[in-house]
Amino acid sequence: MKMFMLKSIVIAALMFIAVLTGMELANNGIHKMKGYDDPNFQNAVSINENGQQLNATFLGDEITSHDLEAKKKKLEEISAYNFFSSMGKKMSEGLTTASEKLIELITD
Known part of the structure; x- marks a missing residue:
C-alpha cells in the first residue's frame, strides 16, 4: 500500500511538472511565432503586489x-x-x- 501511494504521488508530481512545462513552452512558442517582442502583449492574468495593496489584471481589465x-x-x-x-x-x-x-x- 505504501509503494502504491508513493508511486501515485510521484506520478501526480511528474504530471504536474509536465503541465507547467507545457504551458511555458506554449508561451515561448507564441512569442516566437509573433517574430518580435511586443510591449503591448500582456499575460492573461497578472498579479502585482505593492506593499499591502494587491492589484490584479485579467485580460487587460483591472480588478480591485x-x-x-x-x-x-x-x-x-x-x-x-x-x-x-x-x-x-x-x-x-x-x-x-x-x-x-x-x-x-x-x-x-
Whole structure:
C-alpha cells in the first residue's frame, strides 16, 4: 500500500511538472511565432503586489477588491434562483441521508 501511494504521488508530481512545462513552452512558442517582442502583449492574468495593496489584471481589465465587493452586493440583491444549484443541493442531501442510513444498517 505504501509503494502504491508513493508511486501515485510521484506520478501526480511528474504530471504536474509536465503541465507547467507545457504551458511555458506554449508561451515561448507564441512569442516566437509573433517574430518580435511586443510591449503591448500582456499575460492573461497578472498579479502585482505593492506593499499591502494587491492589484490584479485579467485580460487587460483591472480588478480591485472594490469591484468584487460591488459584484457580490449586486448578486445578493438579485438573489436569482438557480435550478441546477438547488437540484444539486437536494441530490447531495438525499445521498448523504441514504449513505448514513446504509451505514447504520450495516453497523447494527
